[in-house]
Amino acid sequence: MSASEATRLPVVVIGAGAMGGAWLRMLADSPHAEPVGVVDLNLELAQATVASAGLDAVVGDSLVEVAERSGARAAINVTVPQAHRVVNEQALRAGLPVLCEKPLAPTVSEALRQVALADLTGELLMVSQSRRYFNHLAAFKQAVEQLGPLGAVHATFFHEDHEPGFREQMAHPLLVDMSVHHFDMLRYLSADEPVSVRCNSWNPPWSWFAGDAAATATFELASGARFVYSGSRCTPGLQSSWNADWHVYAERGAASWNGDELVIADAEGVGFEVPDRRESIEGSLEEFVSALATGITPQNEVRLNVLTLAMVEGAVLSSARGGERVDLRDLLEDSLAQAIADEQRDDVAELLRSWPSAADGISTQPWGSSPAPIAAGGAR
Numbered sequence: 137m138s139a140s141e142a143t144r145l146p147v148v149v150i151g152a153g154a155m156g157g158a159w160l161r162m163l164a165d166s167p168h169a170e171p172v173g174v175v176d177l178n179l180e181l182a183q184a185t186v187a188s189a190g191l192d193a194v195v196g197d198s199l200v201e202v203a204e205r206s207g208a209r210a211a212i213n214v215t216v217p218q219a220h221r222v223v224n225e226q227a228l229r230a231g232l233p234v235l236c237e238k239p240l241a242p243t244v245s246e247a248l249r250q251v252a253l254a255d256l257t258g259e260l261l262m263v264s265q266s267r268r269y270f271n272h273l274a275a276f277k278q279a280v281e282q283l284g285p286l287g288a289v290h291a292t293f294f295h296e297d298h299e300p301g302f303r304e305q306m307a308h309p310l311l312v313d314m315s316v317h318h319f320d321m322l323r324y325l326s327a328d329e330p331v332s333v334r335c336n337s338w339n340p341p342w343s344w345f346a347g348d349a350a351a352t353a354t355f356e357l358a359s360g361a362r363f364v365y366s367g368s369r370c371t372p373g374l375q376s377s378w379n380a381d382w383h384v385y386a387e388r389g390a391a392s393w394n395g396d397e398l399v400i401a402d403a404e405g406v407g408f409e410v411p412d413r414r415e416s417i418e419g420s421l422e423e424f425v426s427a428l429a430t431g432i433t434p435q436n437e438v439r440l441n442v443l444t445l446a447m448v449e450g451a452v453l454s455s456a457r458g459g460e461r462v463d464l465r466d467l468l469e470d471s472l473a474q475a476i477a478d479e480q481r482d483d484v485a486e487l488l489r490s491w492p493s494a495a496d497g498i499s500t501q502p503w504g505s506s507p508a509p510i511a512a513g514g515a516r
């Protein structure tokens with residue numbers, strides 16, 4: 137065994153579907169973590185996925201059992217969004233820190249219950265918002281930070297996605313499954329947090345999705361600037377990047393990023409460098425493993441991710457109300473009341489009831505010692 141193999145974190149991957157397979161193939165060669173166990177309700181699928189990734193991992197349908205047998209010391213949750221909270225709870229209560237695929241949960245109230253649960257167990261729960269980890273996004277962020285106060289940020293996402301499965305059945309395949317990435321990227325680009333949203337969503341007549349595959353949303357940011365978003369998952373032609381196409385207009389000029397490798401700054405004296413770091417899920421894995429080693433709070437530690445989910449749920453709610461303005465602070469407080477009403481575990485419910493407000497609950501010191509410094513040119 138080489139030195140790097142000896143220090144790889146042994147992990148159990150839960151969910152061996154399309155994305156679970158992508159995680160396992162990446163982990164097979166990762167210097168940071170070793171996939172020692174794989175869990176899925178569908179055992180045959182889990183075995184086939186493990187074999188096709190060329191792995192020798194313990195396979196089963198019980199997370200606790202597979203974790204024990206394999207010696208896993210952390211969990212990576214790649215199940216469907218509806219299962220995220222239950223699986224995260226099993227892992228955290230078994231003493232395993234968790235890296236969970238986006239979206240953390242279908243609702244903000246379920247996310248708040250997980251904030252409380254993570255606090256109770258003292259284990260790290262981090263959301264893998266993998267689209268934060270793109271080198272050209274880091275370069276774009278450098279440019280944006282030199283432009284001064286924001287006026288407006290525009291992001292457009294137009295794609296033709298054929299991914300049969302839960303996405304094609306959900307009520308909001310764009311907002312809940314895809315825009316969650318772009319909304320999170322807005323929060324990565326600027327500390328100017330969203331406070332309200334107006335949104336309309338619809339399903340084009342030719343759509344192969346059951347739910348709304350298209351939407352427009354305008355968020356008001358704390359400074360008064362606007363984030364203007366439009367997207368669709370069923371647009372054949374003129375495809376944008378998976379990362380969306382971005383334009384920022386600010387006091388000292390403008391900048392754009394096509395979501396791939398083209399960053400443009402139209403402002404005097406604004407420069408940037410493209411870093412050379414691991415991207416996508418490799419980047420989020422690296423930050424997770426590093427957080428466990430150093431105790432530094434990672435981006436998207438569970439409570440830091442709640443506002444990203446509030447953007448999604450606020451947009452869904454606004455659309456259901458015919459485009460009415462939804463205040464994200466009100467949404468957070470309503471979600472806390474819902475979380476307390478739904479929570480079955482006494483210890484979690486008691487902690488939720490002790491919060492003076494949802495805003496307080498998510499602003500207390502997160503797991504770890506200090507927020508990760510965001511280095512110039514870096515993804516963190």
Ligand SMILES: NC(=O)c1ccc[n+]([C@@H]2O[C@H](COP(=O)([O-])OP(=O)(O)OC[C@H]3O[C@@H](n4cnc5c(N)ncnc54)[C@H](O)[C@@H]3O)[C@@H](O)[C@H]2O)c1
Pocket residue numbers: 150151152153154155156175176177178181214215216217219223237238239264266267301302313
């Ligand atoms: N970061 C990205 O770019 C990206 C891309 C695709 C998918 N995802 C996310 O990854 C997750 C999985 O997506 P997918 O496309 O692989 O879905 P999928 O339906 O292909 O696979 C999900 C798997 O989870 C298993 N599962 C469900 N509930 C379970 C439970 N309680 N315990 C164990 N296994 C369970 C299912 O049997 C299935 O095999 C979703 O949250 C999705 O949003 C992220």
